[in-house]
Amino acid sequence: MGEFVDECQLHARGGDGGAGCxxxxxxxxxxxxxxDGGDGGRGGDVWLVADRNVASLLAFRDFPFRRAANGGHGQGRRRHGRRGADQAVHVPEGTTVRDRDGALLADLVNAGDRWLAAQGGRGGKGNTRFASNRLRAPHFAEQAEPGEERWLGLELKLMADVALVGFPNAGKSTFIRAVSAARPKVASYPFTTLQPSLGVVRLDDGAGVGPDSFGPDSLGPDSFEMVIADVPGLIDGAAQGRGLGHQFLRHVERVRVLLIMVDLAEATDRDPHEQVDVLLAELERHDPALAKRRRFVVGTKADVAHLDWDGPRLSAVTGEGVAPVLGRLRELVVDARAADEAPVHYAVHRPAPVGITVLRLAAGVFEIEGRQARRAVALSDLSDPAALAWAQRRLEGLGASQALARAGAGAGDVVRIGDFEFTYEPDA
Known part of the structure; x- marks a missing residue:
């Protein structure tokens, strides 16, 4: 089985636009x-796309860079440059996207959900676009705009019907091996499971339960499927990050049903009822909604149990009690699906910033923020007097002079727009 990765970094960069001719x-x-100079083509965008066929974020661990294609340059005879191809980056369902400060940007829950990670640069206008009655033969064109570039944090939260909740070495991995084709590591020491795994359980009233009944040929008309997640064991203080707390709890946020597995043969002789109280307390401490999620509590290792327990029990080794537990989970999952009790699916989209903002960096130093202002100077060849005048008119149209005056800028102050810097002279 391939390695499972549920956290990674992504460097997304949109394609550069093409230069005008x-x-x-x-x-x-x-x-x-x-x-007759043509326009440059727009650079391609980088899109994140939720894909059901992608299981983890392993593809980004060693190579986190994704870049879209650049736009083509404009040519004579009004031939425009080609548009750069977009880059579709496929991620698993349930992937959340955050910026470098940890702010949530997007939550790609369902297959096909798309989010714009990095926008391509705009193509520059050819000199044809600047012709007017006042300027019959413009000898300048716009330069290419660089594509957007930034680092993003990707985090996967498993999408499953049932999550197995219990202390380390409580028999969770043995249970999922017994009822599905999943093959997590099983051993007699705590924290054997260091990464989540998913198993698909297929139930057929006539064919029985277990991995031998997998496949569409073995299922009858009343067959039922549910996805079970086996995640690392929980310990006291998991909600505060002890053990594998956060890695575990993140993966149970979106499940419909919790199967609380109580160890009846633990050498520490922790009371089963105390185990339940601790597990529920940690779930509630992490997210109060988890404590209210549909759940079923069962005692494990019934074949070697020595602790008192009056609830349902099972032994994944001998098969005792497995079928009734799966039957009860089926009922809970069906009810939860009908009630649509899975967490709300949503996506966060960044609004496109509009207008300009003037920031006072120091005494006599100001900076104009805003994509339109940066474009006015970045796309123009400011070494050409006509292009410089054109950029100045664009800034005036954005209200740059008025904004600087309101911010307290005076004659001789330094004004920065991106990498461009000039001395401010107010209008007479």
């Missing part, structure tokens, strides 16, 4: 051909 018609019998 400076070109003029050159034909016989046309002594003064007008401008």
């Amino acid at each position: 400076v070109s003029f018609r050159r034909e016989s019998h046309v002594p003064r051909g007008g401008p």
